[in-house]
Amino acid sequence: MPETRDSITDIWGPRTGFEGQEQWPTRVDEHTTEAPDHWVQSACVLCSNGCGVDIGVKDGRIVGVRGRAVDSVNHGRLGPKGLHGWVANNSPDRLTKPLIRRNGQLEEATWEEAMSLIVQKSKDLVAKHTSSSIGFYTSGQLFLEEYYALAIVGKAGLGTPHMDGNTRLCTATAAAALKASFGSDGQPGSYADLDSTEAILHVGHNIASQQTVLWMRILDRLAGPNPPQLVVIDPRRTYTAERATVHLAPRVGTNIPVMNGLLHLIIEAGHLNHAYIEAHTLGFAELKEIVAKWTPDRVERLTGVPADQLRAAAHILGTCKTLVSTVLQGVYQSMQATAAAVQVNNLHLLRGLLGHDGSGIYQMNGQPTAQNTRECGADGDLPGFRNWGNETHIQELADLWNVHPDQIPHWAPPTHAMQIWRYCETGSIKMLWISGTNPLVSLPDLARARKILAKEDLFVIVQDAFLTETTKYADVVLPAAIWGEKTGCFTNVGRTVHISHRAVSPPGEARSDFDIFVDYSRRMDFRDQHGAPLLTSTWQTTEDAFNAWRECTRGRPCDYTGMSYAKLSEGSGIQWPCNEEFPDGKKHLYEDGIFATATDYCETYGEDLETGAPRSKEEYQAINPDGRAFLHGVDYEPPHEEPDEQYPLWLTTGRVVFHFHTRTKTGRSKALQDAAPDSFVQLATEDAARYGISEGDMVEVTSRRGRVLEPARVGGIEPGLVFIPFHYGYWDQADRPRAANELTLTEWDPVSKQPHFKYAAVKLRKVHV
Numbered sequence: 001m002p003e004t005r006d007s008i009t010d011i012w013g014p015r016t017g018f019e020g021q022e023q024w025p026t027r028v029d030e031h032t033t034e035a036p037d038h039w040v041q042s043a044c045v046l047c048s049n050g051c052g053v054d055i056g057v058k059d060g061r062i063v064g065v066r067g068r069a070v071d072s073v074n075h076g077r078l079g080p081k082g083l084h085g086w087v088a089n090n091s092p093d094r095l096t097k098p099l100i101r102r103n104g105q106l107e108e109a110t111w112e113e114a115m116s117l118i119v120q121k122s123k124d125l126v127a128k129h130t131s132s133s134i135g136f137y138t139s140g141q142l143f144l145e146e147y148y149a150l151a152i153v154g155k156a157g158l159g160t161p162h163m164d165g166n167t168r169l170c171t172a173t174a175a176a177a178l179k180a181s182f183g184s185d186g187q188p189g190s191y192a193d194l195d196s197t198e199a200i201l202h203v204g205h206n207i208a209s210q211q212t213v214l215w216m217r218i219l220d221r222l223a224g225p226n227p228p229q230l231v232v233i234d235p236r237r238t239y240t241a242e243r244a245t246v247h248l249a250p251r252v253g254t255n256i257p258v259m260n261g262l263l264h265l266i267i268e269a270g271h272l273n274h275a276y277i278e279a280h281t282l283g284f285a286e287l288k289e290i291v292a293k294w295t296p297d298r299v300e301r302l303t304g305v306p307a308d309q310l311r312a313a314a315h316i317l318g319t320c321k322t323l324v325s326t327v328l329q330g331v332y333q334s335m336q337a338t339a340a341a342v343q344v345n346n347l348h349l350l351r352g353l354l355g356h357d358g359s360g361i362y363q364m365n366g367q368p369t370a371q372n373t374r375e376c377g378a379d380g381d382l383p384g385f386r387n388w389g390n391e392t393h394i395q396e397l398a399d400l401w402n403v404h405p406d407q408i409p410h411w412a413p414p415t416h417a418m419q420i421w422r423y424c425e426t427g428s429i430k431m432l433w434i435s436g437t438n439p440l441v442s443l444p445d446l447a448r449a450r451k452i453l454a455k456e457d458l459f460v461i462v463q464d465a466f467l468t469e470t471t472k473y474a475d476v477v478l479p480a481a482i483w484g485e486k487t488g489c490f491t492n493v494g495r496t497v498h499i500s501h502r503a504v505s506p507p508g509e510a511r512s513d514f515d516i517f518v519d520y521s522r523r524m525d526f527r528d529q530h531g532a533p534l535l536t537s538t539w540q541t542t543e544d545a546f547n548a549w550r551e552c553t554r555g556r557p558c559d560y561t562g563m564s565y566a567k568l569s570e571g572s573g574i575q576w577p578c579n580e581e582f583p584d585g586k587k588h589l590y591e592d593g594i595f596a597t598a599t600d601y602c603e604t605y606g607e608d609l610e611t612g613a614p615r616s617k618e619e620y621q622a623i624n625p626d627g628r629a630f631l632h633g634v635d636y637e638p639p640h641e642e643p644d645e646q647y648p649l650w651l652t653t654g655r656v657v658f659h660f661h662t663r664t665k666t667g668r669s670k671a672l673q674d675a676a677p678d679s680f681v682q683l684a685t686e687d688a689a690r691y692g693i694s695e696g697d698m699v700e701v702t703s704r705r706g707r708v709l710e711p712a713r714v715g716g717i718e719p720g721l722v723f724i725p726f727h728y729g730y731w732d733q734a735d736r737p738r739a740a741n742e743l744t745l746t747e748w749d750p751v752s753k754q755p756h757f758k759y760a761a762v763k764l765r766k767v768h769v
């Protein structure tokens, strides 16, 4: 049973210290259960890192994986999820036939029966209530070709404005922050920047648990010559925080005061690139005025971060010559999410630290293909980072799809996921098609979400590989093929595109999401304005869809026109833009300090970062950014719910290193499940003593929305704060309430519309079982 290393007991493996761009030594990690007959090129889909892997195949079954040494993302390495998650493909409880609810029970059906029912329901609803009665809620785990098919079906076929992904829950703020500062989605840097950078800033990002392979790269820099200085901002003492040069642990919901305090100190010390600010940015005077109020003493009073620690962090961030910053859910799922995330962009703009080796910003993604949900418009935005307020962009899509521009919903901002769920609740959406996600573990305020899906007048379709907490409420369940069983491409958080080839057949009658969406389009008889079938006249394979997607991206920031299935199958993944000018992709965006903010090019005209009110085209033209980036100053707003006498503690939620999302895959890997078998509540030693709680005691945690029972884990967290991982639901253990989202609240960021999972007021009680 070859396993090159035990990634469960030694998560990141041995050190290979180094320094220098692209000098990270290769180390090929492998885990197989039998010797493969052959290997098939792919990439890992268990987080946003997108590590290159080969899938080992024997007798038509997946028997293991190994890292791809040639891949620029991972240089052969894989983490525990990558090495052990694949066994879920072979799980005996895979869905193999469609299911239809009859007399209250899900019963096996044929594809003909299931698709006919969906199509009949769709046609009836469109006739009686218009296409706005149909909504789609997709994933960050399908492939690019599948999202693009879905986007065309929804926008040009049905013409519904109600389409979003679960990416709204995890990375909507990444997109919003990049658009707000630079005019378009797309990370400015490259992972190779970590190889030479002098300093690294992690804000609300436990990278050691979330992207274990990227953390290996950082650990190897820390073990090599001239290690970078590490600043970590996180209320918890995570694996990442343990390695920090300076760890700032602010109170929940206070990211803005901490970031404003850091920017104030950097401006006050004059650690600025004045020429860069003058030539390439707008808004410096306003930003300076707002952050000036955030003296270290004031920051300490509000956030609990000692003033001398804030100064130490500001000194590192203000004096380093190169800097890589990463931001994730501690910012995106918290108060003032977009406003706080753009402060990190501000830091780089003030210092001119982007667009060259050693400097970059990662407004991180969580899920493996979240970038494609956004690029392809399956999150409600428009494909190719087009602007819903720009008539020329709408016309470009209409020309590509050969439909009238009015067929494409663009009369208002796209409907975001939380609003889609609200429309289901109030009854205007009467059919919800959920693909590749499990909202009854991942949505906030689960009691409300269950009530919505249980509504008699909501027809629910769920497309998944397994029965989940959500399929319990489905009217139709469609069995989906997953990674390894279908061919397609996806893009990691660093703009690197990989191809994942089909290695084995899907089980039973399971079909790819691509086949299902194209079949739906054919059965609905969607046609272009010349009467030709909308997708099926030209799309026979996913490669056809990829080629159509390439044309959709021509001239846009995410230009794929230089890529092909053949080129992507040659070796490493390739970064976009990849076109005639950059045939091998491009490491850095904005090298010349020209950003994607020109009125006719930008992805958005922007929003007010405090209220979310969209800016009109005329208002945007009046600002005339013309390639300059925006510096946004925003002042502090307290969280919408705070601890009080009745609910005296903060709750925050997050991940554990061995699981992904709602564990539909990782929970079916014995190695991963054994490593992290159950949920828990982590609380400070002081709080445990106050409540008389010891390690392992069962604790009832209650918020205004619900309650859970969790075994206690004591220590490693600030007093006043408790933590529950969000992965655990009920499909494999239904004997007690344990999903963290029973407790979370229905609130969201005004700009990105990302829900606030990172704070809620709760109370604790030890229970005797």
Ligand code: SF4
Binding pocket: 044, 045, 046, 047, 048, 049, 050, 051, 074, 077, 078, 079, 080, 081, 082, 083, 210, 211, 212, 213, 214
């Ligand atoms: S870091 Fe992410 S992409 Fe890489 S092996 Fe681990 S789970 Fe997979």
